[in-house]
Amino acid sequence: MTGSFLSIGECMVELSDAGNGLYRRGFAGDTFNTAWYARRLLPAEWTISYGSCIGTDAVSAEMCAFMAGEGIDTTALRRLESRTVGLYMISLDAGERSFSYWRGQSAARMLTEDRVWLRGILSERDIVYFSGITLAILSSRGRDRLCDALAEARRGGAQIAFDTNLRPRLWEDRDTMRAGMRMGAKVADVVLPSFDEESWLFGDATPADTIARYRDCGARIVAVKDGGRALTLWDSGGPRSLPAIMVQDFVDTTAAGDSFAAAFLAGLASGKNPDAAGRSAMELAAKVIQFRGALVPGIFQGGTS
Template sequence: MSAFLALGECMVELSSAGDGLYRRGFAGDTLNTAWYMRRLLPQDWTVGYATCVGTDAISDAMVSFLDGEGIDTGAIRRVPERTVGLYMITVEEGERSFSYWRGQSAARMLAEDLKWLDGALKGREMIHFSAITLAILPPKSREVFCGALAKARKRGAIVAFDTNLRPKLWESPEAMRAGLTMGARTADIVLPSFDEEEVLWGDTDPAQTLRRYRDHGADLVAIKQGGGDLVLWQAQAGESRVQAQKVESIVDTTAAGDSFAAGLLAGLACGKTLADSAGQAMQLASRVIQAPGALVPEAVSGL
């Protein structure tokens, strides 16, 4: 049996249910990717999620949710003195804004127990993490975390890195650039979004983005451009492009990149060509953004 593992932070989500009431859910960028991976991969693959949670009732509810979605929770570590992070979505005049409470989040301790982390990574054919995974960690823990991933890569795991930028999570722009560089150097597959690369690095075209991550040692780079073409580069095949699919009505872009990552990685894991995997990724993301919420079961139908 083959094994996929995503690492990061799953948070409690509070979204408006009307009349001053809020609906509770669970979400997070790498969790969203794992959720879609479970629905795309055959059953001879296990899909696991590695994070740290507390021992309180809301942590129990989160783990139960993951179990119920078919995600293996065996790599979740319990930290008694901590709990899980929470965010609330507020919508004003159609615009979504987010308020976060994650000061006591156990996920910030992902790299505090190296024996546990190494154990969670062993035996995985494919591992996925993001810049958010790194951003929530204390600065020194980022090196420990990436060191553990580098060991897993040497053991044969394919490591994928989504460069999800959340500037408010980092201590400074310099720390963010250093963190992204560290993450990219740890990965075989890098998944940047060009609009974010423009802001952080001052890139003027995808060729600059591609060159940077290629020089960091990636074997595969997939540069997303929103409604523009997908720019691909693979060490064995060079550069190519996939035309973006036209979407008539965009409802919610929350998990566009997360679902894209799942579509691409699942395709590659199943032995599809890069072109077919990229096409699957773009089709899935285009469906997801036409529905509300991050987790859209019907978006996977027929893929």
């Protein structure tokens, strides 16, 4: 089975808490994390690509080399001399994360400036994945350009997947963020929201409210994550819940949603129904949160579920 998976957004230098006041440098970012996990879940015959803009400086080159070394196709990266890559630091408190960002010169903010290049990297893909953060780092015009290009790719046969993934500090205001979530969902086949974020942003009382909004935007599948609680799925067969997987001692929730997205989309691509894909996604996310950092290679030793 062959295929092409493109994840599009921003990869950054990550400083993750290693304990005792020490930080470990890596490269991560929500959509890149998903590509990294997808590479380990989909067959070798699949091409897993990352689409973004980076600089021409040393750290950008190191990021590109890291991606290639992890099996990610880097031909969808555009290099800009006037920019570099962003940096973020994760702080942990009882396993819960908070972020500090330095991204003022991030090349990824220029993702949609060359529309010919953008359409080119989106063409002939089986799956294209983007997130609320992908939209948030762009200007208003950039969001329009990206969604127009995604809609064109969808008409060309690509399955578009959107993880709402809210970062309020990246948005101009709450109304713009609400509009952005709807904008992204309107060009997506699969929408992957988190109920706590949707409740905060839209005032949803139950996952059914979240499903109704994204169903009305045109999604074919909606999977509402809810932390350690049940997963609520909706497709043409109607809504249903999958029981939560209990994790006694989670360490770091970084990349829980990113790994969930990778496993869910890989499951669908492999022919699983949404329920089976959802169970696989929950199982992987439950493993990821028991380790520090966004990328956890050790959990793939001996295979995955």
